[in-house]
Amino acid sequence: MDHIESFTPEFDRFILGNAPLKRLATGFTWVEGPVWFGDVDCLLFNDIPANTIHRWNEGAGITAFRKPSNFANGQTRDRLGRLITCEHGSRSVTRTEHDGRITTLASHHEGKRLNSPNDVVVARDGSIWFTDPHYGIVSNFEGHDAPQELPCNVYRITPDGTLNAMITDFNCPNGLAFSPDEKHLYVAETGRRFHEDPCHIRRFNVAADFALSGGEIFHEISPGKSDGFRMDTDGNLWSSALDGVHCLSPEAKLLGKILVPEKVSNICFGGRAKHILFITATTSLYSISLNRNGAQTP
Ligand code: MG
Numbered sequence: 001m002d003h004i005e006s007f008t009p010e011f012d013r014f015i016l017g018n019a020p021l022k023r024l025a026t027g028f029t030w031v032e033g034p035v036w037f038g039d040v041d042c043l044l045f046n047d048i049p050a051n052t053i054h055r056w057n058e059g060a061g062i063t064a065f066r067k068p069s070n071f072a073n074g075q076t077r078d079r080l081g082r083l084i085t086c087e088h089g090s091r092s093v094t095r096t097e098h099d100g101r102i103t104t105l106a107s108h109h110e111g112k113r114l115n116s117p118n119d120v121v122v123a124r125d126g127s128i129w130f131t132d133p134h135y136g137i138v139s140n141f142e143g144h145d146a147p148q149e150l151p152c153n154v155y156r157i158t159p160d161g162t163l164n165a166m167i168t169d170f171n172c173p174n175g176l177a178f179s180p181d182e183k184h185l186y187v188a189e190t191g192r193r194f195h196e197d198p199c200h201i202r203r204f205n206v207a208a209d210f211a212l213s214g215g216e217i218f219h220e221i222s223p224g225k226s227d228g229f230r231m232d233t234d235g236n237l238w239s240s241a242l243d244g245v246h247c248l249s250p251e252a253k254l255l256g257k258i259l260v261p262e263k264v265s266n267i268c269f270g271g272r273a274k275h276i277l278f279i280t281a282t283t284s285l286y287s288i289s290l291n292r293n294g295a296q297t298p
Contacts, residue, residue: 003244003259003288011247011256019289021258025062026284028054030142032228034278034285035075035083036270043270045280046072048088048142056285070094071136071143074119074175074228074266079126086117088136088143093117093128093157106130106163112149116142119175119228119266124182127210128157131187133172138193154187156210166212167204171197175228175266179235179250180295182206186218186237188226199225201239219252228266231295238277240264245279260286269294 003021006012033046033053042057044065053066066072070089078084083096084105091114092107105128107114116136121129133152136143154167154176167173167187175188185204191197203218224242231237235250244260245267262282270276274294279286 004256005259006256008253008255010249014247014256014290014292016289016291021260021286021288024056024285024287025054028283028285030265030282031280031285032073032265033075033086034266034268034270034280035077036268036274036278037077037081038270038272039081043268043278043285044075044083045266045278045285046075048073051089053085071116073117073136073142074130076120076122078122078128079124084120084122084128086120086130088116091116091137091143093120093130105161106155106157109150109153109155109163109165114155115148115150115152118173121177123178123210125210126159129166129176129178129185130155130157131170131173131176133170133174133190135172135193167215169215175201175226175239177229177231177237178206180231180233181235185212186229188221188229188239190225190227201226201229201237219248219254221246224263227264230268232269232292233295235295236292238267240266245277258288 028047029049035044042055051068053069055063055065070087072085074086076084085094093105095103115132115134118131134148137146152172153165154173156164156166174190188201191199200220201218202215204212205214221241226239229239237248239246245258247255260281264281266280
């Protein structure tokens with residue numbers, strides 16, 4: 001299989017010998033933010049420059065879910081299954097209620113506008129964690145060119161709605177995910193756009209009260225950057241990279257790669273048993289079935 005590069009026997013077991021890498025749809029501009037809705041059997045994902053949230057399912061293919069999308073980027077679901085969306089255009093994080101209304105959860109910190117929320121996860125207690133780099137306000141391609149008012153932080157919205165800056169020493173935080181036991185939080189650093197900042201994934205220790213410590217460098221993706229990643233049930237981290245999707249063990253060992261013909265932005269697990277990896281990559285949406293299951297954390 002020329003779309004697989006395996007470096008370990010573990011990864012050989014994750015791969016199904018007869019499962020192809022499928023290109024489900026193409027012709028987009030720059031896609032990100034995949035999130036699976038098993039209850040209605042569809043995937044939502046975003047074409048950010050096209051200002052659209054698309055919906056894909058097996059029978060209908062691609063249909064429009066929301067346009068304009070406020071240049072939506074990263075997405076997940078909360079503990080009640082509601083869609084949580086990072087919006088560059090409104091510089092906010094929103095929740096789509098079960099009746100379709102949209103609620104703004106965070107748009108300002110200490111009286112200043114957020115930059116452009118990029119990626120989001122929800123912890124077991126219902127708190128919402130998101131990264132806020134400046135990528136959506138440095139040009140009109142993925143949002144609205146505008147002055148930066150706040151540092152590029154990682155934030156937590158507590159269950160009562162309070163917004164706290166949890167990590168403040170990044171140049172540009174991007175993808176993030178908790179380990180399945182929520183004892184670790186992984187956050188990608190992807191650097192400011194015209195600078196040669198270091199790019200890597202850092203790992204933080206998470207206390208029972210969600211206080212963070214540590215933050216050492218866990219792994220440096222090469223080639224490319226870790227725009228987005230998700231975990232499987234054993235705590236392996238599946239990350240975007242320039243050449244495809246890289247699978248890292250909890251010890252940061254590169255177990256293997258799924259090679260994708262376009263630069264990968266984000267991934268998510270979906271399907272009946274969370275055994276299908278959905279991959280957004282530049283102009284296309286891909287999938288591949290694995291002998292693995294995504295962690296139940298969204
Ligand atoms: Mg991202």
